[in-house]
Amino acid sequence: MAETRPRDPLAGVLLGGRYRLLDVIGHGGTGRVYRAVQEPIGREVAVKLLHPDLDPDGEHDFQARFLREAALAGRVQHPNVVTVHDYGRTEDGACYIVMEYLRGRTLRDLLRAGPLPLPRALAIFESILLGLRAAHRAGLVHRDVKPSNLIIVPTDDGGETVKLFDFGLVKGDDEATITHSGVFMGTPQYVSPEQARGEAADGRSDLYSAGVILYRMVTGVLPYTADTPIAIALKHARDPLPAMAERAPQVPVDPAVEAYVRRLMAKRPDDRFRDADGALDALGRLLAELRIDEVSATMIARRRRAPEDAPSLSSLHGVAPVTGDLGPGPGSPGLDPSGTDPSGAPPGSDSVTVSWTPGRDRRRLAG
Secondary structure, X not given: OOOOOXXXXXXXXXXXXXXXXXXXXXXXXXXXXXXXEEOOOOEEEEEEEEOOOOOOOOHHHHHHHHHHHHHHHHOOOOOOEOOEEEEEEOOOOOEEEEEEOOOOEEHHHHHOOOOOOHHHHHXXXXXXXXXXXXXXXXOOOOOOOOHHHEEEEEOOOOOEEEEEOOOOOOOOOOOOOEEEOOEEEEOHHHOOHHXXXXXXXXXXXXXXXXXXXXXXXXHOOOOOOOOOHHHHHHHHHHOOOOOHHHHOOOOOOOHHHHHHHHHHOOXXXXXXXXXXXXXXXXXXXXXXXXXXXXXXXXXXXXOOOXXXXXXXXXXXXXXXOOOOOOOXXXXXXXXXXXXXXXXXXXXXXXXXXXXXXXXOOHHHHHO
């Protein structure tokens, strides 16, 4: 007899007088994400609802920051950023945010098969930079840029577009980064050195994380691996960036591409590009040097999907705000029978948030 999931107690509830919650599509440490319908217009949306008992010692400050950051995120209108429709607080004090509901697959799903062709990798990366530029201009720092926070959505003309989502609305909403009470939470595989040390993050921190994504897109592997999440964070903070030929000797990478990634992933923020515009300008020069003149955000939106890239039935119900807390297990698509991710990361670990105390490990983090 098939096992049935218990019905969520909030299923069917009308939130804020407008949003009818249908079912849970994701959850994390700070709340749940629901598929919902906006009444009376019938628009399908995704609603992220914070746990009402979150951070009891500083709950009002936490919620105030959530609402302030949600207001900023709502001002970002860009093709490469998931749209925030609404936000608010219920009568019983629970905060929520309403976003567009997207059907597609995450970049994390796509990368399970290994490296991408260079033109496609650079096209996706350009879209990431464009989304980050729009967010940074609105005063937002993502703080947790990673493949599971990028969704590739099929378009009506058979192409695809890339959208960035799950900004650090509370400096740590579901998967995003949060620093409070001396504890850092984030995704070690993509964390910048300064975030690993518990220092302030800015737009250049997002560029570092984006650089890790590009490293993985062109090689199929992560730059740093270790037995524990803390050990990975330590490597980001202090270890030299491994050469791509060292991590993926079977994948030829143009030296100009590797040099570009090294600039993005410089240990010191001042040694990286000054902002997303600088990274985009350098990307344009790189494309000219490589004589790849077809790569652009417009091209990726219009390109025809290859049959193997078509979204599966299982991915069609996925939506942008789903968290990575439920990582794939052995036997999942893209994993070998032992459950090993082609990137070298333990299954699901590259989308799971962990926490550590930088102050306790300050000497090790400093190198």
